Amino acid sequence: MKNENIIQYIYGIADNALILGQRLSELCGHGPSLETDIALTNMALDLLGQTRSYYQYAAQLSEDGKTEDDIAFLRIERQYKNVLLVEQPNRHFGYVITRQFFYDVFHLLLLQELQNSKDETLSAIAKKAIKEVSYHQRFSSDWVKRLGDGTEESHQKVQDAVDGLWGFTDELFHMTEDDTLAFESGIGVDVTKLKETYYKRVSEVLEEATLTIPETKWFQKGGKQGIHSEHMGYLLSDLQYMQRTYPNMKW
């Protein structure tokens, strides 16, 4: 497998962490309570930390002298390979928690497989991230249950979020060409195999939360190929502003 394909495979994982981390960072100082604000920001930092490990590795593999910052801040929209789910904008707390929950369940399943990768660096990153993501999943599942089984208003809001975001879940299990190459070389994970466990876990939590599982059979896709929703451009302009305006700026 060529380095370029491994790099693309890494983007497919790391870009999810970057973009979801960016969405959570937008809420810093705006959480519904001091405690949840800190919790969401903590998760954002966990995700950005993971992103750095992946990008540093990708930079090391690249032959054109790119740095982790170039990868994070200077790619164009089509070069980001995150799923559509994680770029969806923050609407309300129930929505943020549902988006997080839908991603966390997948994320943990992915890392549990990725830790068996033949690539030692990816395996090490996965092992370290598993502890963080286990907590994310615990946090978001607990909140889905609390809101779903809470007041009439919280139930309705989180049900709306589940209905609105459900259509983005299927894309998590699509394989790109680089995913297939990575899987065949023993480096990557066959995500199609995670699908059954994923929907089982998600459904268990939704049922406990007294929420209805949507019957939608129509799903959105495109993010993994770099075809993003209209929200992505705005997110990137926030994320990239400093590096675009002051090239090579350092903290």
Add this chain to the structure above:
Amino acid sequence: MKNNWPLWEVFVRSKNGLEHRHFGSLHAADAEMALENARDVYTRRNEGVSIWVVASKNITASNPENNGELFEPAQDKVYRHPTFYSLPDEVKHM
């Protein structure tokens, strides 16, 4: 959002062998949430290895108005401290 969750007191053990100490308080709807919040608010810089939370309403506190009768009588009773023994130098930390 108006935060009308009850208050919880947080106790953290910094490392094994030490006692749990009062770290502060926070709001949470239930005990499980209080633990998660405590983890995020008080131990994110590696401050602890164990957390206790207790609903603040379950703590019975002394009334500062009674400080006179509760604490002042102890102030002039030096003989309650074991300071009248001569200790050999070898005995430290007494």
